[in-house]
Amino acid sequence: MKLSTRITRTFAIATIAVSGSIAVAPHLAGAAQGPGDITNPTHCTHGCDGGNGGGLQGPDDFTAPTPPPVVDPGPEAQDPTIVVAQPTFTG
Amino acid sequence: MSTPVRTTAAALARALLVALVLLATLLFTGLGTAAHAAKPRVHTVELTTPVAARATVPEGVTVWSAPRATASSVTLPATTSFGTPRVLLATATRGTWLRVLLPTRPNGSTGWVRARDVITRAIADEVRVDLAAHTLTWWHAGSVALESPVAVGAPETPTPAGTFFVTDLLQNADPAGAYGPFALGLSAHSDTLSEFAGGDGQIGVHGTDTPWSIGQSVSHGCVRVPNDVVERLAHGLPLGTRVVIG
Numbered sequence: 309m310k311l312s313t314r315i316t317r318t319f320a321i322a323t324i325a326v327s328g329s330i331a332v333a334p335h336l337a338g339a340a341q342g343p344g345d346i347t348n349p350t351h352c353t354h355g356c357d358g359g360n361g362g363g364l365q366g367p368d369d370f371t372a373p374t375p376p377p378v379v380d381p382g383p384e385a386q387d388p389t390i391v392v393a394q395p396t397f398t399g
Numbered sequence: 400m401s402t403p404v405r406t407t408a409a410a411l412a413r414a415l416l417v418a419l420v421l422l423a424t425l426l427f428t429g430l431g432t433a434a435h436a437a438k439p440r441v442h443t444v445e446l447t448t449p450v451a452a453r454a455t456v457p458e459g460v461t462v463w464s465a466p467r468a469t470a471s472s473v474t475l476p477a478t479t480s481f482g483t484p485r486v487l488l489a490t491a492t493r494g495t496w497l498r499v500l501l502p503t504r505p506n507g508s509t510g511w512v513r514a515r516d517v518i519t520r521a522i523a524d525e526v527r528v529d530l531a532a533h534t535l536t537w538w539h540a541g542s543v544a545l546e547s548p549v550a551v552g553a554p555e556t557p558t559p560a561g562t563f564f565v566t567d568l569l570q571n572a573d574p575a576g577a578y579g580p581f582a583l584g585l586s587a588h589s590d591t592l593s594e595f596a597g598g599d600g601q602i603g604v605h606g607t608d609t610p611w612s613i614g615q616s617v618s619h620g621c622v623r624v625p626n627d628v629v630e631r632l633a634h635g636l637p638l639g640t641r642v643v644i645g
Contacts, residue, residue: 314413315413318413389483389484389568389638390568390569390570390581390633390634391481391482391483391567391568391569391570392569392570392571392572393481393482393567393569393570393571393572394569394571394572394573395481395569395571395578395582395584395596395598395603395605396595396596396597396598396601397578397582397584397595397596397598397601397602397603397605397621398552398556398589398592398595398596398598398600398601398602398603398618398619398620398621399577399578399595399596399605399618399619399620399621
């Protein structure tokens, strides 16, 4: 077999092999654009509870009560906890 | 028929290309596996709205120096020294953790609590104290709900500046006394007094029996307001309300 033929054949095999590698690694091919990819993380501001194996943050998800939406009860419609006591502030 | 030299060159070329192919394959598949296997990063997210974090554990709320269980920790009692339910001001989240302002010295101390140990509540109120102008402004949902002149600390016992929160809402047994009918405890402490009236130098916003002092820098560090104003504050502000002094 001629050298040129061998080189041509090897190049063809190399091309097929590299193409195949990319094809079986779709996560790599889409790494730049995926919303949950490590290179392009989605920030969760009010809980991102996906539980184990799901969601963006996995086992460390914010599973406890999250800040509820601000509900406007009016400036003086709160229900504060007032304790009868003698203050000891600096006065 | 090829010469031996040509055969050797062809073999070298082929070996080089095969090596490149193998390297490329390992590189692509290896990176892909690593990207999937790596634990996703957990970001600290600053809270744009103040959030009160109320302790739910009877034994108190444990505060860590960092958002990990191996960090040093201290447990705050479930209630304050006045018997008020323990409420902290959360300022950020990180995974299952909340960063909170602490009612301890030095002023501005922060720590981390587990979100499961508290109940959170967004707060639409904020109080701002302007030390130079001697004014207190109560903001609610972005609008001014109340503005009042105040007395602040004397030069030798100044009111500390910073971001704090309401820790106690007290109704005074003696409404005609020096603290007026109500007093709001803050997470702030005096920078010059370590003890006062049996307390640890905690700063408060309270009424007064010397209304003529309002508008001056004469207190031991507390913020004095007219008695009718402190009554409105006590009934309108929730525990954990952010108080900005500056």
